[in-house]
Amino acid sequence: MRNFVFTSAGDNTNFHKLWLSGLTIFDLYVIYYGESDSNYELYKSKVKFIERRKGSKFQNFLYFFNKYPEIINNYDRFFIVDDDIIMNGTDITKLFVISEKFELKICQPSFSSESKISHAATKHIPDSYLHYTNFIEVNAPLFSKEALTTFMKYMNEKLIGWGIDFLYIYVNGCELTIPPEKCNKFYAVVDNIVCTNPFEKVKQDNKRELYMIENVHHRKETWESYAKSLNIPISFPVKTYEIIKRG
Numbered sequence: 001m002r003n004f005v006f007t008s009a010g011d012n013t014n015f016h017k018l019w020l021s022g023l024t025i026f027d028l029y030v031i032y033y034g035e036s037d038s039n040y041e042l043y044k045s046k047v048k049f050i051e052r053r054k055g056s057k058f059q060n061f062l063y064f065f066n067k068y069p070e071i072i073n074n075y076d077r078f079f080i081v082d083d084d085i086i087m088n089g090t091d092i093t094k095l096f097v098i099s100e101k102f103e104l105k106i107c108q109p110s111f112s113s114e115s116k117i118s119h120a121a122t123k124h125i126p127d128s129y130l131h132y133t134n135f136i137e138v139n140a141p142l143f144s145k146e147a148l149t150t151f152m153k154y155m156n157e158k159l160i161g162w163g164i165d166f167l168y169i170y171v172n173g174c175e176l177t178i179p180p181e182k183c184n185k186f187y188a189v190v191d192n193i194v195c196t197n198p199f200e201k202v203k204q205d206n207k208r209e210l211y212m213i214e215n216v217h218h219r220k221e222t223w224e225s226y227a228k229s230l231n232i233p234i235s236f237p238v239k240t241y242e243i244i245k246r247g
Contacts, residue, residue, distance in 0.1 A: 001076050001077065001096065001097075001100055002074060002075045002076045002077075003025060003026035003027070003075065003076070003077055003079070003093070003096045004026065004027055004029065004072075004074075004075035004077070004078045004079070005019065005026045005027065005028045005029065005078075005079045005081065005092060006028075006029045006030075006031075006057075006061055006064065006078065006079070006080045006081070007028075007029075007030055007031075007057065007080075007081055007082065007083045008030075008031045008032075008033055008055065008056065008057040008059075008060040008061070008083065009030050009031070009032050009033070009034065009043060009083040010032075010033055010034040010083065011034035011035065011036050011039050012084075013083040013084055015083045015084075015085075016042070016043055016046040016047070018086060018087065018088055018089075019087070019088065019089050019092055020046060020089050021088045021089050021090075022088045022089040022090030022091075022093075023089060023090040023093045024089035024090075024092070024093060025093045025096070026079070026089075026092060026093060026096060027048040027049075027075075028046075028047045028048050028049075029047065029048055029049040029050075029064065029071075030043055030047050030049065030050045030051075031050070031051055031052075031053050031055070031060035031061075031063070031064060032050055032051070032052050032053075033052075033053060033054050033055060033060070040052065049071075051064075056160045056161060057080065057082060057083075057161075058080070058138070058155060058159065058160075058161070058164055059157055059159070059160065061080055062152065062155050062157055063157075065152050075145070076100075076144075076145055077096055077099055077100065077142060077143065077144055077145065078142065078143045078145070078148050079092060079095065079096070079140075079141075079142040079143075080141055080142075080143070081139070081140045081141075082139040082140065082197075084197075084198050085139060085140050085195050085196070085197060085198075086195055086196035086197075086198060087109060087193070087194075087195035087196070091109065091193045091194075091195065094192070094193055095107070095109055095142055095190060095193045096142070098130070098190050098192065098193070099142050099144070099190075102130070102185075102188065103144075103185075104142075104144065104186065104187065104188050105143070105144050105146070105147040105172055105186040105187060106136045106141050106142065106143050106144070106147050106168060106169070106172065106186070106187050107130075107136060107141075107142050107187065107188045107189065107190055108122065108136045108137060108140045108141055108142060108189055108190065109140060109189075109190055109193040109194060109195040110122065110123065110124035110125065110189050110190060110191045110193065110194050110195070111123055111124060111194075111195065111196070111197045112124055112194050112195065112196045112197075114196050114198075115195075115196050115197040115198070116197050116198065116199045116200075117197075118137065119135055119137060119238045120238070120240075121133040121135050121189060121238050121239070121240050122135070122136075122137050122189055122197075124191055124194050125191045125243060126191075127245060127246055128191035128243045128244065128245060128246065129190075129191060129192050129244045129245060129246045129247075130188045130189060130190045130191055130192060130244050131188060131189050131191060131240050131241075131242065131243045131244065132185060132187065132188050132240070132241040132242045132243075132244075133187055133188065133189055133238065133239060133240050133241060134169060134187060134236070134238065134239050134241070135165065135166075135169060135187070135238040135239075136165060136168075136169070136187055136189070137165055137197075138161055138164045138165040139197060140195065140197070141165070141168065143168075147168070147172050150171055150172050151167070151168040151171055151172065153171070154167060154171045154230070155167070156226055158222050158226065159219070159222060159223060159226060160219040160222065161219055162219040162220050162222070162223045163220075163223030163224075163226070163227060163234065163235075164223075166227075166233075166234070166235050166236065167227075167232075169187065169236075170232050172186070173186070192246070
């Protein structure tokens with residue numbers, strides 16, 4: 001199994017200290033959107049690949065996916081994760097193993113109680129190994145190659161976070177062509193792996209790095225317009241289908 005980790009990193013992150021600690025059976029690729037030459041050189045010394053480019057995470061991954069198909073072809077599973085997610089390399093490696101073992105199209109680590117929780121289905125369930133759901137949050141999805149390739153056919157460079165997590169579920173079949181009761185083994189939140197999705201940090205000038213991205217304040221309207229162009233709803237009810245207990 002060949003494992004690919006991607007992030008779009010700025011200057012307000014410790015990803016290189018966290019994710020590269022422990023067992024790291026994966027390669028780490030970075031697009032750097034920050035302003036610090038010293039940070040760029042520091043990250044460069046730690047990761048498999050780095051390039052400078054402005055943009056959000058999935059905007060930058062779409063750029064990378066289209067520019068470097070020969071690299072993409074070398075890997076089987078892809079963890080596309082925000083640079084502020086708090087977890088270590090051993091847990092990232094375990095997440096890849098569990099994703100393959102359960103043949104999941106898309107999965108994510110569960111979020112700790114200290115995390116920002118936008119959807120209850122992403123929260124850690126004690127005594128659970130994983131729980132099947134119809135939603136994987138945009139900040140930490142891990143894709144099979146098939147699911148990623150399908151999604152990237154529909155990913156639009158104008159999208160900035162908002163709606164992307166609904167889009168990759170829709171286009172991979174669960175909400176479009178397969179009844180929910182038959183797709184509940186495609187997507188899972190892995191409770192055996194717990195990470196922290198921190199509340200937003202701000203820079204010293206009290207501006208979130210996210211807000212430095214062009215057109216970021218229109219990201220909701222951009223998603224709604226794009227969903228309409230595909231003739232799909234802008235969202236769907238998030239559900240948990242089944243909890244697999246430890247043991």
